Amino acid sequence: MEDLLGKARAVALEALKDDTRYDGTPFIGHADNVARIVSDEIGLPEACVAAVYLHEATRAHKDVDISEFPQDVLTMVDGLNKISTIKPRDTRLEAENYKRLIVQYSTDPRVTVIKIADRLEVMRTLQMFPKGSRDQKLLETLMLYMPLAHQLGLYNINNELGNIWFRFADPEQYRAITNKLKATEKDREQITAEFIEPLKKKLSDAGIVYKLKIRTKSAYSIYRKMQVQKVPFEGVYDVFAIRFIIDCEDDPKLEKDLCWKVFSYVTEEYESDTKRLRDWLTTPRPNGYESLHITVKNRKGKALEVQIRTKRMDAEAENGNAAHWAYKGIRHEESMDRWLQTVRDALEHPLEATPEEMPAPPDKEIFVFTPSGELRILPTGASVLDFAFNIHSGLGCRCIGGRVNGKAVPIREKLKTGDLVEVITRKDQRPNRDWLGWVVSSKARTKIKQELDAEERKAASQGREILERRLRNWKLELPDEWLMEFLKARKYPSILPFMAAISREEVDVNDIKAYIQRKQAAQQEKPAAAVPEEPEKAAPKSFSGSGSDDILVLSAKNVRGLDYKMSKCCNPVFGDDVFGFVTRTEGIKIHRISCPNAARLIERFPYRIQKVVWQDNASTGSFQCTLSVTAELDHPVLSDIMGVIGQFKVSMRAFNVKENLRAGTYEITIRLLVPSSAELDKVLSQVSNLRQVIKIRRV
16 A cells, blocks of 8 residues: 555655745645555545645646546546546535535545645645635535535544634634633633542542543634634633543443443532533444533532543544544444445535534535625625625615526515626616615615615705704804704704704704703703812722823722733723733733733743733723724715814824725725723714725724
């Protein structure tokens, strides 16, 4: 077999000698990396490794002669080459159909496993790919390869794919979760040591040989659980589990007896939650998973998940059904055949799983393609009209229907993942209010409302002019707080419909005049002396903050008197999730937990990390932050953005605009002083709602 492997690599080396990857390295490096995953991490035999090399040799070089190799290897190469030609935008298939097509090409079930190994290597080197290719690979990995890996029981590979996807798809959330995991690592180790201490003697006296392992959830799994359960990081109770791995003979009865014995010792020592008992010893999962799970409370009342299994069970749980080769160091053909049958069964009969176990995203989204093959993501239930507005607001406003996969359809036609969509327009088409009942995407709804409200905005402008002219004639003023009170009393949600109502004479301006006069009379009736001066509140104790920041950061003991500063690398704002870093010369620097530098600081200087909490309420202090806005090349958007910002308790310090003529957008950078993250969120929300704004993010 070594000759087979050597010959296969020699063929690949010759065929790929002039080929390089995106980073300039020889392409044979990709084949070598995939071969190592197939052989060392999954445990497939040399024939599969040879197929990897021959696939890479013949995929781009069709004239390479490999006819001298065994038929089973050639069959795998043929399947791999066919799979490599399939692209979602070419087949226009839904993800499930795409997976079925992969299986169809995998006449030898090992082909699917090799393809998953190939994708793992690509994801490990994803940084080298250009953005367009990288985004497509992220999408394919999430929709296709992660579900396949989970389906086949390749849990370690599935977890790694999920973490890489998460790191690229949402880097800030990924940093926040991984930094929190690093910051709490010592706590987990201490909890584990305290947990096992009272059990050591009992287990030793019973002659049970075991290994204790901390199983920490992957960042992606934690993220999924946060999304599904709608809880913060701290609300995920099973961030880690304590796992007993028992070393014993491969006797089913002995294995189960020992697992239940350990279970009895644990539940004697700690209070257990019987509702959360998971007995996969008596009835293993359909994929063969065996383990005993129980949730207990430790001495401090903290809930802990405890998993109990044997060494054999752990090997299969970690590496899938192929693990029985590696466990004993043997690769019998009979064992191979049994495992391959389970692969085939798993491919043909997908398993049911909980949302936390299955990589469910795209979360309530569908993926459709333009005629040029460009991918567009829309909410589930989106219609041709949603798609048209997703492409461009002008296209949406003139849309009269479309063609889906070459077939003419009406404007209300619902789309599904994999559809190829073309929009049909007419110059005299205009939006009407019925459209609001047909669309599900917020962008389409917003654009339609903006078009429908064009007349109302015109009326509002006329109404404002009428009101201002009357107020000048009456020599009266209407302060903002009085105006908002009047709007609230008349149940108007904002100024725009109120001013339009004035123009349409639905609101009598004489009512406004009477209201102002009543407010003025009420003010004059208050004796000035009767208004006591409010005593000045004593300022709460705090660190001696630098600059003019009045927001207080209350920290743990033993650091009083130290200066603190807001770190400029991430510009924390009141209300952000933060931590303190004790510097040598500048006191405590406050960082956001999602700061790009957080992981390095937590990992290299854990003894200088200081827990930090904000005081209950913000004072009059301000925090600097920077926003990046991408907007359509429409001049009024600049004044609209400044108008929105002016409505809130923020101060604008800088406003820089660059034109991107190629993309047809403004790239706007705004530097603000804000009192809190809550006020900043209001600004982000309102600016993002402007019709010309494409994207806004905090830098």
